[in-house]
Amino acid sequence: MQIEYVDIDKLIPYAKNAKKHPQEQVEQIKQSISEFGFNDPLAIDEGNVLIEGHGRLLAAKKLGYTELPCIRLTELTEQQKKAYILAHNKLTMNSGFDLDLLNQELTAIEDFDMADFGFDVPDLLEDDEDDGYYGDERERTYEEYNLDDFDGARAEGFYQMPIIEAQNAEPDELISFNYVLSTKKRKCGVHFYIDDYQFERIWNSPQQYMDKLREFDCVFTPDFSLYMDMPMPMKIWNVYRSRLIGQMMQDVGITVIPTLSWAEKETYTFCFDGIQQGGTVSVSTIGVKLDDENKQMWYNGMTEALKRIRPKRVLVYGGDIGYKFPDSIQVKYYDNKAFKRG
Structure with missing residues (x-):
């Protein structure tokens, strides 16, 4: 893969990106970039339209980046682009954690407050049985009022x-x-x-x-x-x-x-x-x-x-x-x- 640096103002978010990026998540990505650097290139097409990396782009803008590392995917059809965007978003959130190992790792980390990156140890150790009602209804409310888009x-x-x-x-x-x-x-x-x-x-x-x-x-x-x-x-x-x-x-x-x-x-x-x-x-x-x-x-x-x-x-x-x-x-x-x- 060849990485190129692209002016951040020339990067165009995919208008029909179905993955939401709440401000809380963007702040967590921002915190991660601040601590560890921008180590994950964005994927763009031949017209600088984002294929993956929308959350990282939002966080980078908040941090004042003027250009970002990108890999350019030029051989995808329009159908392949749509499929890849959805598949990438689905696969990155389709598995959970081994809670015992996660607890051990979080306990061993003393130099960082992992809550800045979205980890809440008490919540993770609770019984993970959930009927989904609260989360589902909250998401519907956010969608109804476009709350994920407010910054x-x-x-x-x-x-x-x-x-x-x-x-x-x-x-x-x-x-x-x-x-x-x-x-x-x-x-x-x-x-x-x-x-x-x-x-x-x-x-x-x-x-x-x-x-x-x-x-x-x-x-x-x-x-x-x-x-x-x-x-x-x-x-x-x-x-x-x-x-x-x-x-x-x-x-x-x-x-x-x-x-x-x-x-x-x-x-x-x-x-x-x-x-x-x-x-x-x-x-x-x-x-x-x-x-x-x-x-x-x-x-x-x-x-x-x-x-x-x-x-x-x-x-x-x-x-x-x-x-x-x-x-x-x-x-x-x-x-x-x-x-x-x-």
Whole structure:
């Protein structure tokens, strides 16, 4: 096997990797690398897509690695890649420990706290008979709320909004998310300015859409609604969901444009968190033009957003409603399929 060192930013996680890597596990891998070094190369294909080593990649990013040792598997068919990824994950967790020998080894190790690597001696020595109920139900809960994808180290604010890194994009054309599976277009951006029920599925099964979304020039984050009559916890939840999906998309190499949304002034305490300054953002004016109260609320929120986020560019979906953007900000208006510059 020939080992090559690859820039960590050029490594692309396999979007449909079925193996979950909870933050607790990533921290344990991180601790192992810190103590013993990075001694296990990743496996990648000819396009730098990971075949195995997703947990090690996440840990290495946290440790600040700029390149990683890799072996390149170039002769696998697409079917072989899928099979190998699943087989490798299954085989690495398909056997347990001899508890007597394990206890002897753990007792003999004095220089390291093996709890840092996920070993808990009292738990290991307990009766291993388990009906699986607690673990299974916990896993279902994690899957339902995408908890394995949340990383507290990449969140900000009191409500821990996942951070979306600033990126710049200016697509000439936009299509809505509900057409991504049927359209032949690729040189365009994808927006979520449609009814929530049409894109709730990306929250329920995000990995099913990552490969497809990666084919487009850029993707806006989901525009989960912030209706005035919603209770505040639901508004916080919808902003959180939008940020987390955006962060997950960035993690697989998608150019992500954060969607701005707000309601009353009280939502300013959380609705702009997680968006880095200096990039491109998107906002909608749909439903604002004909209502003076909504229009004023939009103006107020937009002014607050510019103050906090300081974007380089704003992509406005729905047309110009007369708001005066500062000359330092590039603005592009989209009106259905047509657009004009401002």
